[in-house]
Amino acid sequence: MVLPSGFALPPLPYLAAVALAVLAVGWALARDRPPVTDRTVLAFAPWMVVGSSLYVCYQLEIFPEGVAPFFGSPIVYASTFAVAGATWLATRRTARPLAGLAGVGSALALLPVAAAVHHGWEAGTLNFAWPLAAVAAAVVLAPVAWLGVRRWRPRDAEIVGAAGVLAVFGHVLDGTSTAVGVDVLGFGEQTPLSALIMEFAAELPTAELLGVGWLFVLVKTVLACGVVVLLADYVREVRSEGFLLLAVVTAVGLGPGAHNVLLFVASNP
Incomplete structure (x- = not known):
């Protein structure tokens, strides 16, 4: 599956x-x-x-x-x-x-x-505290990740501009909200690949102290930054098509992240 x-x-x-x-x-x-x-x-x-x-x-x-x-x-x-x-x-x-x-x-x-x-x-079933904590974590982590992109590949960061920032934030939010949902609120992960990452994290010595969501946050953040950097060349060569593809990348991060936050707010288990 x-x-x-x-x-x-x-x-x-x-x-x-x-x-x-x-x-x-x-x-x-x-x-x-x-x-x-x-x-x-x-x-x-x-x-x-x-x-x-x-x-x-x-x-x-x-x-x-x-x-x-x-x-x-x-x-x-x-x-x-x-x-x-x-x-x-x-x-x-x-x-x-x-x-x-x-x-x-x-x-x-x-x-x-x-x-x-x-x-x-x-x-x-309203629950604002933990979903908003996931948003706050993303607000903190995403700029740190973007700062790393700017120092690693400053020219690429300049080319993708604010769209790159939004893409990274969207995927970080997906990561932090998923971690909160799984580790704190007791929701299950629906996506098989994501579940595999967290199953691997459950086998690590850190699981008892940090839970399993932290590894998913790390993977999502690194992948988002890497994809944005890779797309910078496409944006440079074919501007409209490159940004269109970057919009799709943003959507598959921000959409699930926003979904998680609202679902957790409205249906605290």
Whole structure:
């Protein structure tokens, strides 16, 4: 098994509807060819939170049955892309397109976040302390890691800019939130490769004192920094495509990290 548990496609009508929307938006974006820069990656950050927060609401069974299949995993990310891409196209005609893209994404992110928090309040399962501790740890560790990248490869760090910082932060947040979930809150790790890392950490002499999540944090941080450095050459040679790929790398870190934090806030076991 190489896919996370919970990975399942929705019924065919839902899948077809989302596929058509993604194809239509993808075709329109390919035709319009908007430039992709480090600021574009930052503008899409709220949309990464939108997708992960919608999936949390799906896990908490907040959605009505008729629309819930749009928000399972992995289709929720395709659904989010379709809306985000359409918004990007619409805001391209405004004076500040990226500000508009980020603003709409931020406003939409508030809705599932508020719904999840309300669900936790009603169920008596709210827990802010440890999830926010994971965020605080990422806020501390990510700049330290980025400082290391800047000293190791200053030119590459300059090329990827703020998008590189966000990519590293997203993966560090995924690491710290996963560590808190596994070591403190008693959640299980859904991704097989991540589980293998923590199983290895459980065999080390440090397990009794430090738990098993610390090794996952270290691996995620090192890998994120290494991938960002490797992508710097691509960004240098093919700017838009390089930043687009960096956006994908950011999404697979920030999305799961935001998902973990909100799920832990709303459903303390």
